[in-house]
Amino acid sequence: MTPVGRILMSLMDEAGSDLTLPELLCRSAKRELDAVAVGLAVMAPDSTSELVAASDQSAHELEVLQLTLGEGPCVEAFRTGRLVQLAELGAGEQRWPAYSAHLLERGVGAVFAFPLRIGGIRLGALDVYRTRAGALDDDDLSLALHFVDAAVVVLLHLQDPALRDTLGDRRLDDAVDGFTTHPEVHQATGMVSVQAVVSLHDALLLLRAHAYVADRSIIEVARDVVARRIDFR
Amino acid sequence: MSSPWPDLEDLFGRLERCEDLAEGAGAVARFARERLGADHAGLSLHGEPGAATRLALTDPLVAELDELRLLLHGGPGSRPLTEGSAASVADTRHDPLWPAWSTAAAGLDVLSVRVLGLPAIRGHAVTLDLYSHRPRTFEHDGWADLGRTALQAGRLLRQVDRVQNLREALTTRALIGQAQGIVMERHALTSEQAMAYLRRVSQQSQVKVRDLAERIVSGAEPR
Incomplete structure (x- = not known):
């Protein structure tokens, strides 16, 4: 083999x-x-x-x-x-x-x-x-x-x-199953783009910068944005 | 006979640049005409029982042969074949299997046919139909090697389709998530409410959620 x-x-x-x-x-x-x-x-x-x-x-x-x-x-x-x-x-x-x-x-x-x-x-x-x-x-x-x-x-x-x-893995019923995904990062990116009136690309950079400065992971920051604990207006 | 690998590498290079399955199938059909000795070629995907969908064809003659197949209730390539199996008509002027279709094909100067079962794509059988203006084109000993090359081409097509599928899945997730966020912010909704909103608009406007998300996302980009 x-x-x-x-x-x-x-x-x-x-x-x-x-x-x-x-x-x-x-x-x-x-x-x-x-x-x-x-x-x-x-x-x-x-x-x-x-x-x-x-x-x-x-x-x-x-x-x-x-x-x-x-x-x-x-x-x-x-x-x-x-x-x-x-x-x-x-x-x-x-x-x-x-x-x-x-x-x-x-x-x-x-x-x-x-x-x-x-x-x-x-x-x-x-x-x-x-x-x-x-x-x-x-x-x-x-x-x-x-x-x-x-x-x-x-x-x-x-x-x-x-x-x-x-x-035989019935949980794998989606092309991306088997992986951890972080939809909140995408959702937060969309929210920040509206809050800060920037492109999605720049919104992601803002999220990254915030996470970096706060010494947190982008996922934690994204969750806070989605829960409206952080606002980029 | 020479090694098929340079040919297959060249095919793979072409497949990599294809945007979707139909385009990739087109590249394989052209490959079959250039390298497998066919004068005309086509690829079919066998989804629902009895319904073969043409993914690609090299020229209108193949479409004409397809119509004859429908009209005359049968002909080579109308049924799914398993990977590696084949059906053929060595000489359409003397074919007991599909006499009506073969006679009509001979009238179009198509004298031999070979249908190959390629690797299934997305769980559906795929067949490659090869047509020649000469009889017994696909019967000689050396053709076994070409048949294997065709199978490899089918495997490459499947690989590329899987990659595209994965990429599309990634893009879809990103687009829907971003659109959700934009809707959440504009209408002061939670993520669940925003998803429900997208689904509702999608149903009302008969636009897929993914496409709706793309519109929202592209509209949100300041210009």
Whole structure:
């Protein structure tokens, strides 16, 4: 069996648990790559709206951090279609200082963002967070790439109603099920665009800026906007 | 025979730029004409039983053959085929299977036909119809390789369709959420009330919620 086939089979063995296939894939990758967290982010071409699956709550927070900042290795991997490595976060990473500082605070020493792609079409990124600094060795790198391929297969198969049925996961009845989505971010973006009389693009930037200054996640801020606890007028 | 991969890569490059399934199917139909030895080609999606929808065709002759199929109650390609299976007419001038259709096709100078079952898309069977002005075009030994190439082309089409489906799902969610927010703010509604409002307007105006959301969102952008 191919390595990707082996990964997919092991996920199927666990299917039927409370976790969805994308979540199981993140967990399995976390285990096998000796990572502290693994996250999967799917992005629209404008790299704003995204779906997230994560190995656990801390991985989910790390993914949301990039959504809050609107930048980071995951967004970069998606944008460029290339692997983005921050192997020495402690060594004064210059590119995304705010992001890197947050990661160090959470005990992450290195992050690797692998683009999910099919040919030239970019879908998102698989993010591997490790406690210890240092590049991935050859074995881990090739294993990570197999997980990337498996993630693409899972992602595409979730698009097919017939295949969702074979997976036997009745909760997966929507193309984006199996992922955590944050509709409140979109809703808040719409609200802020009316409140501040700005474009949707700028409204999202306002939300991000507010979250950054308040040191909160964009999701918390969006919930406050939707509940009318924060107003951008 | 040469490797089909450069051809398939070229096809994939074309498919990536396609906006929807029909456009992608068009690229596969043209690919079939250029690389699989067909003079005319078409792709069908078999949704409801007995109803084949033409996703794409290379030229009007294929539409003419389709009409004959309806008129004469049968012909190759009117039924779904499973992935990898095939139906063919080696020579339409001597065809016991669909005599009426084949005679009519021969009258249009279409002398051989091969229908291939491609991978199903969105749970529906897909067939690729290949037509030739020469008899026995799709029967020779080397054609088995071309048949496999056609299957690969079908797999690529399915991949691209799934990607588009995913992207559309993402866009739809963003648009509806943003429109919800705009409506919440304009009419002082909660998110649930705003969703109910969108559904009501959608029903009254017979516009899909997604399209209505797009209108609201684009109208909200200051120019």
